[in-house]
Structure formats: structure tokens, C-alpha cells
Amino acid sequence: MPEPRPISFLSDFGLDDEFVGVVHGVIARIAPEVRVIDVTHRVPRGDVRAGALALMRAIQYLPEGVALAVVDPGVGTARKAIAAETPWGYFVGPDNGLLSPAAAIVGGSVRAVAIENPELVLPSSGATFDGRDRFAPAAAALASGQASLDELGPAVHPDDIVPMVLPLPEIGESSIEGEAWWVDSFGNVQLNVGPEDLHEVGLSEGRPVEVIVGVLRRNATWVRSYGDVEVGTPLLHVDSSGMLALAVREGSATDFFVLRSGSRVTLRKP
Amino acid sequence: MPEPRPISFLSDFGLDDEFVGVVHGVIARIAPEVRVIDVTHRVPRGDVRAGALALMRAIQYLPEGVALAVVDPGVGTARKAIAAETPWGYFVGPDNGLLSPAAAIVGGSVRAVAIENPELVLPSSGATFDGRDRFAPAAAALASGQASLDELGPAVHPDDIVPMVLPLPEIGESSIEGEAWWVDSFGNVQLNVGPEDLHEVGLSEGRPVEVIVGVLRRNATWVRSYGDVEVGTPLLHVDSSGMLALAVREGSATDFFVLRSGSRVTLRKP
Amino acid sequence: MPEPRPISFLSDFGLDDEFVGVVHGVIARIAPEVRVIDVTHRVPRGDVRAGALALMRAIQYLPEGVALAVVDPGVGTARKAIAAETPWGYFVGPDNGLLSPAAAIVGGSVRAVAIENPELVLPSSGATFDGRDRFAPAAAALASGQASLDELGPAVHPDDIVPMVLPLPEIGESSIEGEAWWVDSFGNVQLNVGPEDLHEVGLSEGRPVEVIVGVLRRNATWVRSYGDVEVGTPLLHVDSSGMLALAVREGSATDFFVLRSGSRVTLRKP
Numbered sequence: 127m128p129e130p131r132p133i134s135f136l137s138d139f140g141l142d143d144e145f146v147g148v149v150h151g152v153i154a155r156i157a158p159e160v161r162v163i164d165v166t167h168r169v170p171r172g173d174v175r176a177g178a179l180a181l182m183r184a185i186q187y188l189p190e191g192v193a194l195a196v197v198d199p200g201v202g203t204a205r206k207a208i209a210a211e212t213p214w215g216y217f218v219g220p221d222n223g224l225l226s227p228a229a230a231i232v233g234g235s236v237r238a239v240a241i242e243n244p245e246l247v248l249p250s251s252g253a254t255f256d257g258r259d260r261f262a263p264a265a266a267a268l269a270s271g272q273a274s275l276d277e278l279g280p281a282v283h284p285d286d287i288v289p290m291v292l293p294l295p296e297i298g299e300s301s302i303e304g305e306a307w308w309v310d311s312f313g314n315v316q317l318n319v320g321p322e323d324l325h326e327v328g329l330s331e332g333r334p335v336e337v338i339v340g341v342l343r344r345n346a347t348w349v350r351s352y353g354d355v356e357v358g359t360p361l362l363h364v365d366s367s368g369m370l371a372l373a374v375r376e377g378s379a380t381d382f383f384v385l386r387s388g389s390r391v392t393l394r395k396p
Numbered sequence: 397m398p399e400p401r402p403i404s405f406l407s408d409f410g411l412d413d414e415f416v417g418v419v420h421g422v423i424a425r426i427a428p429e430v431r432v433i434d435v436t437h438r439v440p441r442g443d444v445r446a447g448a449l450a451l452m453r454a455i456q457y458l459p460e461g462v463a464l465a466v467v468d469p470g471v472g473t474a475r476k477a478i479a480a481e482t483p484w485g486y487f488v489g490p491d492n493g494l495l496s497p498a499a500a501i502v503g504g505s506v507r508a509v510a511i512e513n514p515e516l517v518l519p520s521s522g523a524t525f526d527g528r529d530r531f532a533p534a535a536a537a538l539a540s541g542q543a544s545l546d547e548l549g550p551a552v553h554p555d556d557i558v559p560m561v562l563p564l565p566e567i568g569e570s571s572i573e574g575e576a577w578w579v580d581s582f583g584n585v586q587l588n589v590g591p592e593d594l595h596e597v598g599l600s601e602g603r604p605v606e607v608i609v610g611v612l613r614r615n616a617t618w619v620r621s622y623g624d625v626e627v628g629t630p631l632l633h634v635d636s637s638g639m640l641a642l643a644v645r646e647g648s649a650t651d652f653f654v655l656r657s658g659s660r661v662t663l664r665k666p
Numbered sequence: 667m668p669e670p671r672p673i674s675f676l677s678d679f680g681l682d683d684e685f686v687g688v689v690h691g692v693i694a695r696i697a698p699e700v701r702v703i704d705v706t707h708r709v710p711r712g713d714v715r716a717g718a719l720a721l722m723r724a725i726q727y728l729p730e731g732v733a734l735a736v737v738d739p740g741v742g743t744a745r746k747a748i749a750a751e752t753p754w755g756y757f758v759g760p761d762n763g764l765l766s767p768a769a770a771i772v773g774g775s776v777r778a779v780a781i782e783n784p785e786l787v788l789p790s791s792g793a794t795f796d797g798r799d800r801f802a803p804a805a806a807a808l809a810s811g812q813a814s815l816d817e818l819g820p821a822v823h824p825d826d827i828v829p830m831v832l833p834l835p836e837i838g839e840s841s842i843e844g845e846a847w848w849v850d851s852f853g854n855v856q857l858n859v860g861p862e863d864l865h866e867v868g869l870s871e872g873r874p875v876e877v878i879v880g881v882l883r884r885n886a887t888w889v890r891s892y893g894d895v896e897v898g899t900p901l902l903h904v905d906s907s908g909m910l911a912l913a914v915r916e917g918s919a920t921d922f923f924v925l926r927s928g929s930r931v932t933l934r935k936p
Contacts, residue, residue, distance in 0.1 A: 132694055132698070134687070134691065136684070136687070139581075140581045141411065141436065141437070141438050141681065142436070142438045142580075142581040143436060143438075143450070143580045143581050144406070144435050144436045144450045144451075144453060144454045145580075146434075146436070147404070147406070147433060147434055147435035147436055147454060147458075148435075148453075148454050148457045148458075150433045150434070151404065151433055151435075151454065151457040151458035151459060152457050154402060154431070154433060154458075154459040155457070155458075155459045158402070158431075158459060161694070161698075163687060163690045163691055163694060164686075164687055164690070165684050165687030165688075165691075166681065166682070166683060166684045166686070166687055167681070168681050168682045168683075171582065172646060180683070180684045181684075183684060183688075184684040184687060184688050184691065187688045187691040187692050187695070187798065188687075188688075188691035188694075188695075189691060189694040189695045189698060199646050200623075201622060202621035202622035202623040202624075203621075203622065203623035204623065250636055250638075251634070251637075251638030252591075252633070252634030252635050252636055252637065252638045252639070253620075253621055253622075253633055253634060253635050253636050254621075254636065255636035258457065258636065259636070310682075310683045310685075311680045311682040311683055312711065321792075350793075351742035351743075351793055351794075352741060352742035352743065352793075353740075353742040353743035353744065354742075363792070363793055364791070364792030364793060365792050365793050366790055366792055366793050366794065366795035366798065366799070367791075367792065368790075368791030368792045369792070376712060376739050410851045411681065411706065411707070411708050412706065412708045412850075412851040413706060413708075413720070413850045413851050414676070414705050414706045414720045414721075414723060414724040415850075416704075416706070417674070417676070417703060417704055417705030417706055417724060417728075418705070418723075418724050418727045418728075420703045420704070421674065421703055421705075421724065421727040421728035421729060422727050424672055424701070424703060424728075424729040425727070425728075425729045428672070428701075428729060441852065442916060469916050470893075471891075471892060472891035472892035472893040472894075473891075473892065473893035474893065520906055520908075521904070521907075521908030522861075522903070522904030522905050522906055522907065522908045522909070523890075523891055523892075523903055523904060523905050523906050524891075524906065525906035528727065528906065529906070
């Protein structure tokens with residue numbers, strides 16, 4: 127039996143009910159030696175894109191092993207349950223695009239299967255709770271080495287895994303049309319824009335940037351870190367994921383710029 | 397010393413304060429080798445019935461060992477602190493009915509004690525925080541094998557443990573009077589009604605059911621899974637705990653049927 | 667290599683994003699054998715005093731090892747990142763007063779360093795997320811014994827660590843001017859007042875106390891425990907941290923006395 131590997135677990139189950147605890151319990155019953163790290167369980171309900179982005183941001187910081195992710199508005203439909211092997215380790219979850227961005231940045235899926243082996247699915251007296259009955263046992267079996275990928279079910283070609291289409295910014299002559307794709311709980315707003323995109327339209331660190339959201343136009347200085355502006359001042363910086371983000375020092379960019387996840391944002395020289 | 401066994405920990409402590417962390421800390425100081433699984437800590441404050449139902453739903457998925465549960469509006473009163481042995485393992489918590497349904501479905505308490513041995517209770521400079529000072533040390537001692545049940549305190553006859561009286565549905569000629577006993581955070585509403593109850597009044601899978609809440613009458617189709625109805629459509633199904641539940645595909649049954657935990661619900665042929 | 671020691675982790679990161687999970691991941695990558703206990707991650711955002719008080723209340727219940735605490739409104743400014751050695755173990759976090767009260771009650775810092783060794787800081791493609799890039803690696807290295815304190819960076823004299831100034835109550839002839847310094851999520855209000863302070867102004871257990879908040883005057887009986895008053899009745903008692911606290915049995919003192927953290931409270935004989 128190989129060395130047990132940790133499971134990193136992300137979901138939209140929330141913490142109000144016993145769902146997360148039950149998944150931990152199922153894993154501990156099957157593979158008591160496997161450690162489980164909770165990435166977050168407060169992905170907005172059914173928001174597959176938000177879950178995919180969170181997993182993508184986190185993956186390089188998680189210990190190699192098994193990523194178990196469940197944001198699954200299609201539970202009870204024909205969407206497949208999959209397990210995929212990547213250079214980082216295994217990804218287990220619904221085939222709805224949730225796993226794809228994270229799997230891609232660690233090297234992509236080299237093999238995948240549909241989790242259908244009935245011997246590895248817990249029986250349920252009613253509706254299947256796939257997180258508990260199908261994904262947790264598969265993750266536990268892979269993490270502990272009790273089953274190989276092939277034993278979980280029939281092969282799925284990696285090219286047939288549902289991708290996650292993430293919006294790209296539109297780079298114009300003098301402006302960028304981007305999108306807010308993550309508002310964190312500090313009120314910081316990450317854009318789908320990288321620092322090289324800003325350089326392309328003539329913007330540079332240390333200079334102000336005009337930020338247009340709907341009819342609202344506001345300026346923010348592109349700085350290296352919070353400490354470069356006064357408390358309460360808006361700023362644009364390369365955040366800890368390497369993407370451009372709007373922030374307000376000790377304040378909330380989501381309030382200041384009137385932004386939410388998915389909002390269109392234009393950046394240009396003032 | 398026997399093999400250490402895991403502790404599964406449920407409470408209404410919430411996550412805003414350090415209460416849960418302190419209980420983990422106390423366990424780790426006494427028994428560093430014991431693993432602790434958090435079932436949930438967001439049981440509604442002081443809602444012993446909700447905590448008892450959550451533990452009952454979870455118990456068969458938790459690894460055998462020790463269940464530590466604290467929902468304890470009577471802390472500081474004469475209610476006993478108990479530890480009970482069942483075929484699944486030990487249950488530790490207040491004697492207010494919280495532990496009883498879960499203990500019952502794993503075979504019932506065969507022995508029980510009041511946790512009163514002063515050597516196993518942490519001293520406190522003020523009010524006792526029983527979760528920290530009494531229940532956590534008892535759970536740690538049982539899980540690690542540092543103390544036997546008898547060492548915790550005087551025997552309590554299992555018949556004298558406070559039961560949890562759960563409402564039964566009233567099955568009429570053509571309708572069922574039931575109750576919503578769990579609204580999960582997805583807005584699904586579990587009833588105290590099993591599928592066999594519906595059969596008794598002539599309802600069957602695949603057919604519509606009239607759902608009456610107060611003066612509101614709405615229909616829902618009894619289906620096998622979410623995928624059997626369109627997005628936004630109400631449904632009745634046997635949920636993953638084996639009980640009847642009202643749901644709305646990718647929506648909220650609590651909103652649609654105007655229901656909350658404890659609401660009376662009548663089911664009958666439309 | 668010495669025995670690995672546990673890390674107790676407190677922050678204001680909240681649970682909505684993947685921040686806490688990423689810190690766990692970084693620790694597990696560096697030191698997979700080290701256990702991490704979550705104290706709480708819902709310290710009010712940027713509230714260094716609230717975080718310091720929570721850590722101070724918890725510390726004696728946490729297993730000796732490493733305390734990793736991050737409430738850091740000054741991230742990205744010149745404030746130092748420190749690690750300090752105390753008789754309890756190591757404290758790791760920002761040098762903003764957060765660590766000081768807890769370190770003091772376990773015996774005080776005997777040695778300290780600024781965490782500046784670039785080999786122990788994770789590279790980031792953008793802004794540093796110090797919890798992830800600087801504090802987590804330092805905590806993991808200390809907990810696992812992979813680095814000694816001295817290897818983390820240059821020495822800081824313990825006297826130069828930023829203290830946390832906590833308000834003291836003003837004891838008058840017949841009254842105490844105190845402050846609410848913690849409102850827990852049950853609505854209990856801990857004051858910066860000890861039982862000996864009340865004795866000094868002639869108040870004693872079993873007797874009523876007049877509680878003045880702004881223009882509002884209300885009485886509460888000083889009792890030993892909740893069970894000594896009726897449900898819904900206000901009380902004053904020595905709480906489980908050894909401090910005076912206002913409470914309402916099965917109710918909320920924050921509502922009843924119209925109090926919040928930081929409110930001034932006068933106590934005197936009615």
C-alpha cells in the first residue's frame with residue numbers, strides 16, 4: 127500500500143448543516159490515516175465558476191494528493207462524476223468545469239474516469255448525496271491507495287472533460303474591458319486582467335488609472351502595496367494571485383467602485 | 397493503552413468566537429494522538445432538537461469512537477453531564493435529549509455515567525464552561541483510553557437518560573399531517589414523513605402531491621431526483637437521509653412553500 | 667529533528683474565501699506531520715484588540731507549540747513580522763500588539779526575531795500575502811524543527827515588541843467605570859472588570875448591581891451561574907475566563923443592556 131496522501135476539500139455546502147462533517151466522517155471510516163484540509167466550504171451556492179476560480183488560486187499551495195471539490199447544481203442529472211489524474215495528483219468532483227482550471231495550471235489531466243464502480247459508492251436509502259456517497263469514497267480510496275484510478279469506473283478521455291470558459295479581457299488601443307471575477311470577503315476585487323495587459327495600453331505602476339463601472343468613473347493609483355497609499359484611499363495593485371485587483375486601504379473596493387463578481391470594468395488612462 | 401479513537405464534535409458554539417478552538421485545544425493537550433472531526437458548530441443556538449436531529453442524521457457516517465455534542469441551554473442548572481456507551485462507541489454531552497436519537501439508532505445506550513469525577517474536570521476561575529471543562533476532558537479520556545467509562549462518575553441507568561420526543565406524523569384516510577423538522581441551508585425542507593407513509597394514503601412516486609401549509613396550497617411532483625423536473629420546479633423526493641423532503645430544483649423550498657423548521661405540513665392527493 | 671509540535675491558528679480571514687485553507691496547505695507542504703488547530707478565523711476584520719483578547723483567553727487551553735495569529739490591517743506597511751519564544755512555545759504574527767497579551771500571560775517573550783530570511787518566505791508574483799508567504803512557513807518551520815528561531819531573521823529585543831494597551835477599569839468610591847471588551851456570539855458581554863474590583867466598591871455575590879450604559883440604568887443580580895436566575899433574567903457573573911460578564915439567561919445581554927464591544931459601563935450599588 128503506498129503512503130497515504132492528503133485530501134484538500136472545497137465545496138459550497140456551507141457550515142450550517144452537517145454536510146461537511148459527514149464527508150469528513152466517510153473519509154475517516156474508509157481511510158482513517160488520511161488527512162483532510164478544508165479549502166473553503168462557503169463558495170456561493172451552485173456558483174461553479176467561483177468554485178473553479180477558488181480552487182485554481184489555491185491549488186499550488188495545497189499539498190500534492192487529492193483535490194475533492196463539490197459545487198454541483200446538476201446533482202441528480204446526467205452530468206458525470208469524474209476523477210482525473212494530473213502531475214499534481216488526483217482531482218475528484220462533478221464534470222461541470224469546476225475542476226478544469228485548477229487541473230490545467232498544474233499540468234492538465236493525463237487520465238480520467240467516470241466514478242461508477244458500484245462497489246465504491248455508498249448505498250443510500252433515498253436520493254444520492256454525491257459528496258457523501260460517491261465523491262468522498264473515491265477520494266478516500268485514491269488518497270489511501272485502496273483503489274487505483276482505473277478501478278473507479280470507465281475511462282473518460284481528458285479532452286471530453288467539461289472545460290470552464292473564463293472571460294478574457296478585451297485589450298483596446300487605450301483601454302481594457304475587463305471583468306470582476308472575485309470579490310473577496312475583505313472587499314477586494316480581483317479582475318481578469320494581468321499587469322502585462324495594463325502595460326499594453328500604456329498604463330504603468332505608480333500612475334493613476336481611470337476605473338469605469340457603468341456610468342461611474344473613479345481614479346485609483348496603481349501601486350505596489352497597501353502601504354503606498356493613505357488609509358481610505360483606493361488603489362490598483364497586483365494581488366497575491368498575480369492578477370490586478372482593486373482595493374481600498376482598510377476599506378472596501380466593492381463599496382467604493384460599486385462592483386460585484388461579474389461586473390464589467392473598463393481601465394484606461396485618466 | 398488501546399488504539400486511540402476519533403472524536404466527532406457537534407455544537408451550537410458557532411465559529412465567531414474561540415469556543416470550538418478551545419475545545420480542540422483541551423482535547424489536544426490531554427490526548428494529542430486523538431483526531432477530532434467537526435460535524436457542525438452552527439446548530440441554531442440552544443435548539444436541542446435541531447442538534448439531536450443533525451447528530452442522528454450524521455452518526456452512521458461518522459467513524460466509531462466518541463461523539464461529543466454540546467447544545468446546552470441548561471448549562472449552569474442541575475441537568476446532568478453524561479457519557480453513554482453504545483455499540484457504535486461513546487456519547488458525551490448534556491442530559492437533555494440531545495444524544496438520545498443518535499444513540500438509539502446505533503443500538504442504544506448499554507451503560508451510562510454522570511461525568512462528576514473532579515479529577516477529570518478542569519478547574520475554572522469562574523463559571524464552568526462545560527464544553528471545555530467537563531465534556532472535552534471526558535471525551536479525550538474515553539477516546540484515548542486514559543479513563544474507562546466507570547472512572548468518569550457514578551452510573552446512570554440508561555432508562556433514566558432524558559429522551560428526545562420527536563413528533564410523529566398523523567396518517568389519516570387520505571392525508572398526512574406532518575411537520576417540517578429540518579430546513580437545510582440549501583432551502584430543502586425535510587419532513588417527519590417517510591415514503592411508506594405516503595403510500596398508505598394512496599400517493600405514489602411520479603404523481604403530484606398537494607402540499608398545504610396554513611392557507612397555502614401548492615402542488616409538487618413526487619420524483620426520484622432533481623433531474624426529473626425543470627429548473628425552478630418544486631418537487632417532493634426521498635432525500636439522502638431516507639425521509640420525504642420538499643425541494644425546488646436550483647431554488648428554495650423554504651421560500652416556495654413558506655415553511656420553516658417546526659411548520660405543520662399536510663400532504664394529500666390533489 | 668525534534669518531535670513536531672502543533673500549531674494553533676487564529677485570524678480574521680473569515681471562512682468565505684480560501685485563505686484559511688491555503689495557509690493550512692502551505693503548512694502541510696512544508697511540515698506534513700504538524701497538526702493545525704483552528705482557534706477562530708472570524709475575529710472582526712482588522713480588529714487587533716479583539717484578536718489579541720481572543721488569543722489571550724484561549725492560550726492556556728491550547729497545546730504548547732506554535733501560536734500563529736494574523737490580524738493585520740498594516741499588511742504592506744513597515745510593521746514587522748515577528749516570531750517570539752515564550753515558556754509556552756512560539757508566537758508568530760504581525761508586530762502590532764496582537765500577540766502581546768497572550769505571550770504575557772504565559773510568561774512573556776524571552777527571545778524574538780523579525781521574520782526576514784528570504785529562504786523561508788514564499789515567492790509571490792504580486793503582493794505578499796503574509797499569512798501564506800511569511801507567517802505560515804515560519805510557523806511550519808518552528809513547529810517541525812526545520813528552523814530555529816535565529817534562522818528566521820535578525821533578533822528583536824522583546825522590549826521592542828509592540829504592546830497591546832488594554833483599558834483598566836477606574837475604581838471609584840462607590841462605582842466602577844469599566845468597558846465592554848468582548849461580546850460573544852451568545853450575546854454575553856465580558857467587562858474589563860474582575861470580581862475583586864466589585865468587592866472594592868462594596869458589591870458582593872448574591873446582591874443586585876446597577877448597570878449604567880449611557881442614560882440607561884438597569885439592575886442585574888450578581889450570581890454564580892445561569893441556573894440561579896429565571897429564564898430571561900439579566901445577571902452578572904464571573905465568566906469562564908474569570909472576568910465579570912453581563913448575561914441574560916437564554917437571552918442576549920448585548921440587546922438587554924444595549925451594549926457593544928468598547929461601550930463604557932458603570933457598575934454600582936443600586
